[in-house]
Amino acid sequence: MWIISVAMKRPITVIAAILSIILISVMAITSMKRDIFPDLKIPAIYIIQGYGGMSPEQMEGYITSTYELYFLYVPGIEHIESRSIQNVALIKIFFQPDTDMASAMAAVVAMANRATSLMPHGTLNPFVLRFDAGSLPVGQLVLSSDTKPVKDLEDLAYTRIRPMLATVPGAEAPPPFGGNIRSIVISVDADKLRRYNISGDEVVKSLITGNQVLPAGNVRTGDYLRIAPVNSDLPDIHQLDYMPIRTGHGPQIFIKDIGKVEDSSDILSGYALFQGRRTVYIPAVKRADASTVSVVDALNAALPRMQSVLPPDVKISYEFDQSKYVREAINDVFHEGVLGTILPGLMILLFLRDLRSTLIVVTTIPLSLLSAIVGLWLCGQTFNIQTLSGLALSIGILVDEATVCIENMHSHLAEGAVKARAVFDACVETMVPRLLAMLSVVSVFLPSFFMVGITRELFIPLSLAVGFAMIASTTLASTLVPIMAVWLLKDGHKHEEKPDFIEHLKTLLGKFVHSLMPVRSIIIPVYLVVTVTTVVTLYENIGKELFPDSGSAQFRMRITAPTGMRVEALEQRVLRAIEEIKAEAGAANVEKTLGYAGQQPPMFPISSAFLWTSGPHQAVLDVQLKEGTKIKMGEFKDRLRARFAKALPDTMFSFEPGDLVSQIMNLGSPTPITVQVTGHNLVDDKIFAGKVLKEMSKISKLRDLQWGQALDYPSCQINIDRELAGQLGVTAKDVGMSLQPAFFSSRFVNLSLWRDKESGFSYQVQVQVPQDQIRSKEDIENFPTMNSLRSEQMAPHDFEVDPAVDKFYPGHITRRLQRPLISDVAKVDYGVTTGELDRYNMMRMVSLTSNISGNDLGRVGDSVKEAVKRAGKAPAGVFCDVMGQVPLLEDTFFHLITGLLLAVVVITLMLLAYFQAPRVVLIVMSTTPAILTGVLTMLTVTGTTLNVQSFMGAIMSTGVGIANAILMVVFAETSRRQGMSAQEAAVHGAQQRMRPILMTSIAMVAGMIPMAISAGQSAPLGRAVIGGLSMSTLSVLTILPLVFSMVQNKAPVASGSLHPEDQGV
Known part of the structure; x- marks a missing residue:
């Protein structure tokens, strides 16, 4: 009182x-900052490791499993998830709620550094990120041009826009999406390699010895201390044409004799499509502790400055602004x-x-x-x-x-x-x-x-x-x-x-x-x-x-073509899907579309943390409908499913949260229903998951029910006969190194750099066989490999004029002792392999994903649990859990x-x-x-x-x-x-x-x-x-x-x- x-x-x-x-x-x-949700403080750390060319089995066995074993030393772990596909491994470590995440991050980085010492040569240190549901793109910076190719847009985005984006308060600057990093590519002709009796690895080694980055020293002349650079690294890429491949006895063979040098880009892995046209964009990702509204306001304020550093024929725009929600x-x-x-x-x-x-x-x-x-x-x-x-x-x-x-x-x-x-x-x-x-x-x-x-x-x-x-x-x-x-x-x-x-x-x-x-x-x-x-x-x-439906007019689709389909074919299916969406909604009601078809480039594995695709056969498409269209999203999606089933019957579609609000509310889960089948035997996992899938297909409220992994990825297996190879002086390493330029490129096993004097940036130089020259088993079988007999060990009488070569290249001399072809030491067979290997607490995992019709997640979750029970008892050592949003609910x-x-x-x-x-x-x-x-x-x-x-x-x-x-x-x-x-x-x-x-x-x-x-x-x-x-x-x-x-x-x-x-x- x-x-x-x-x-x-x-x-x-x-x-x-x-x-x-x-x-x-x-x-x-x-x-006070303004945002849609408070800091959810999700105790998770992501580790992203790239290694170009490695198969999913190699990524799992040599990379993922090694990391997981070392991360067990980190205290406070609740569980570990991992996904291994070709080129990339993504590991998620979830911690107990009361864990000191600063200490956890330090421990994870320390263990990651130790783990890399036991990994294959060429493994770089991984990207380690603290993850939170709020660390999501708040929009996309899209570069477009009617004249410049995608590779130029990629370079502009990477070297000019991305540094400016990184300085925006509260924003992060992931790599660009849609192109590949600029590279100096030595494209070698497979036929010429055979004619000159040269392996791809021999070209790579000549590149390493002929273009070597060495530190400049000093020369003391009088009162001056002069900088004394040596042009061991070529200042002009065209000088690579005259780099000798073979020296010593016999005539010299140059790069220009077996291929050409191009100022190009890394091997294509995916396309970005804005309004159906190829483009390049950078996701404007905000930090978890930053204000969405403040970050977007700062981005819009920085746009004129970003535009000023671009050529006149390149435009930059801020699209899919999530701050409006x-x-x-x-x-x-x-x-x-x-x-x-x-x-x-x-x-x-x-x-x-x-x-x-x-x-x-x-x-x-x-x-x-x-x-x-x-x-x-x-x-x-x-x-x-x-x-x-x-x-x-x-x-x-x-x-x-x-x-x-x-x-x-x-x-x-x-x-x-x-x-x-x-x-x-x-x-x-x-x-x-x-x-x-x-x-x-x-x-x-x-x-x-x-x-x-x-x-x-x-x-x-x-x-x-x-x-x-x-x-x-x-x-x-x-x-x-x-x-x-x-x-x-x-x-x-x-x-x-x-x-x-x-x-x-x-x-x-x-x-x-x-x-x-x-x-x-x-x-x-x-x-x-x-x-x-x-x-x-x-x-x-x-x-x-x-959470209740956000009522957003934006949605996201995951498009999965037949496993292993090339990205060029996938791109056409994405464009067809866009046409079907416009036909159903009305072209005037579709405001914009932005998609990414294919896999993230091996150069930028960190991009997989922001947008995951499991291979060249998978695409993600964001669609923004015009506000006020009064389209009921649930019914609209059902109508689209019916359209897609007729137009693209062999392609699977799954709808995911599209706007920022829904993505945060879904807490990283792409679909509300996920069933995980885990065990140490992948075959047992697949069999039991198939039984669960059969039972789940009987639930009328489920939509987009499908496997979560690519289990039947097409392969081309090269099986080396080591006994026969040994008789011909060829080792397994010789075969593998010879095929590197043919299957991928040389840059992941042999690093070579070129410095652009105008921009001040350096770019990788890589040797690769044009992809259109390796199209069948016969092309692989006829590819030359190395052997242990080196040219410098040969006497002059070991050389003679080869009429087949002299017909096209008069005066050139080749070896009498022909190099073995791949068919001489190995057998090439088509087959099927696993395209993605997922693990949960170090056990192999197969998952089933599904959306639901309506908004009764609780009842549908109960129905899924009943379906799991009807599937019968799981084999010994196999566990089946209903995940997604159900446990969180x-x-x-x-x-x-x-x-x-x-x-x-x-x-x-x-x-x-x-x-x-x-x-x-x-x-x-x-x-x-x-x-x-x-x-x-x-x-x-x-x-x-x-x-x-x-x-x-x-x-x-x-x-x-x-x-x-x-x-x-x-x-x-x-x-x-x-x-x-x-x-x-x-x-x-x-x-x-x-x-x-x-x-x-x-x-x-x-x-x-x-x-x-x-x-x-x-x-x-x-x-x-x-x-x-x-x-x-x-x-x-x-x-x-x-x-x-x-x-x-x-x-x-x-x-x-x-x-x-x-x-x-």
Whole structure:
């Protein structure tokens, strides 16, 4: 009570404190970051290792498994996942929730460096990244030109735009997508190699010895110290034409004799397609701790500067801006909050019919919110959908504290009390019930601090927002409200109560409750049975999902052609898919498309962390429909599936989250349903996964059901006959090194560089056979290999003119001793191999992925679990788990339900400590079934799922409903102890507390209406609050008096104190 007394004695001090809070809040608002979600703090680290040309089996055996064994030394690991495809291995390490990620990162880097010492020659150090769901592209920087080829766009993006992108605050700069790095390519002709009896490796070795990067030294001449570079590295790429391949005895053979030198690019691995045309783009990735809005604003500001460093015929644009979804989500909550402030004010004016009283109550709302923002700022929180939802959720109940005070002041003034005394007494009388009500609301959010993982990170920001706002509201109701009341309210004689509709409602309520008293022994059990049964029934049947649909007009498709298909053929299928999308949606409704077809270049393995494709047969396509097209995305996707099945029957399609909001909410999971079959025997895994697939195909709600890995990748196996090869002086290394330029390029086994004087950048020089020259087994079999007999060991008589060569190249001399061909030492066969090898905790894994129709992830997840059971018992050592979003949904709901039950326990203990009477606590808590019934009924009627947002509304409704029950029970119990019977006290309490309960409830419902009727992601929250609070108000005013009269009928009037003075001793 002292706070009220101090405030009324020192009003100017209170006003100064409030002005200080306003000033600090302005600083907080301008400095707090804005994003869609808080930092989810996912404890994961990604390791990406590239090695060009290595097969999936080689990547797994020589790279992935070595890393995994070493990472076991890192403490705090929860599990390890890995994916191995040709050229790339991606390893994900997930840690326990309380792990110090800085220490974990240091340990992972240390172990990775040690592991590389046991890997094949040429293995570079890996990329090690701290992963978070927020580390996603916020847009794409697209380079386009009508004149320049893709290789030039790639070089411009890599050397000019990417360095500028890296300096944008909060942004990361991954490599460009769509092209390959500029390279100096020595294209050798396979026929000429055979004619000159030269192997590909011999050309590579001549390149290494003829173009060697050596440090420049110094020469001291007189008083000068001269820099003395040697042109061991050729300054002009055209000089490579005259680099000798064979020296010593016999005539020299130069590079120009067996091929040509080109300023080109690395081997093609994928295409980027913007609006159906090849292009190059850089994903604008934000850091997890950066603000999406701030990063995008900085990018847009940097675009003119980026354009200025590009040639006139190259344009750069920022496409697929994801910040608009963030801005819309934040603005929706903000606007709903503003409307939620106005509507409660109108409701209060309607009830009190006093503009001055309404002004006092409404003034506390923005001040409470500003105070809460200061608290959030000091706690390091950001403006996101969770904190803003917490603030919007608080608006309705913020009027509760001030409204109770004002309503009680009117009662005292109507009795003729002096204004200052009436204000003081009214605030003192309501202090305890207001404090209990506030603690009840805050208590329901207290369990969020004991949650773990993602659920904790989602709920703590909202809990802090509600908590700070409620504490500020209670403080203002005891400080600012009495001051403003003394200054603004009219004198006592002007507050004589006049009969109005509220008084009529009181009378009607009293008569109604009184009429129910004789049958209360029937009504109360029926009430409990009906509400509890309704809660259980609706909970079992309502749809459950993690988050509501974002309603975005953007989606992503993963297109999988027959395994191993070349990227050129895949590109045509992507273009056909775009045509089908335009035909279904209408060309005018498709705003833009951006796709990537093929695999990430081996030069940039880190790109696989941002966009994973399992080979040249897989593409990812982003599609942006025009806003306002009114296309229902679920139905539209089903129609597209039907179209694709006819147009591209041998191609598989799977829809994935496309916009930033959905990608973050899916927490990295491309599909909501994933079934993992793990074991040490891959064959057993495949067989059992096939049985599960058969059972899952019977579930009608599943869509895009397919294997998660390429299990039947076409291969061309070269099997060396080592005995025969040894007789011909050929080793296995000779065969492999000879085929490197034919199958891939020389740069991964022999590094050679060329420096561009104009740009100051260096580029790799590599030897490769044009891909169109190796098209069949015969081309491979006729390719020459090395042998141990070197040209420098031959005598002059070992050379003669070869007529076949002399016909085309007069005067050239070749060897009499011909080099063996591949067919002389090996057998070439077509076959099938595994295109992707995945592991979970070092066990081989096969997965099945699927989307769902509708939004009932909970029920579909249960159906999938039943399908797994029907598949039978897994072989020994084989494990089958339903993954994707299902475990996260179950874990989140478990923590939410546990938190709600814990909140009820906390409130019960708090009330028990105050009332010192278990019976009174039981009465207050009897409203809980009605609250939950209202929540689930409203969600069911509106077709809303039970998700994180609606669950937050249920929790808030519980706190507010119990707070209203406390107001009524405290008044009724006080009246009973003053001499009324339990029945009279119950009716009297309901009548006297009807106006403040109706005012606060209707005001909060009015505040939630804008949120509930919106299409935003906070709509489920508003609907849950409206449903829960409506039923809570009805039960508090009708059922609660019956429960009170029954439970307290014969309760003692004396307190439970054991103090001798209280016992009259």
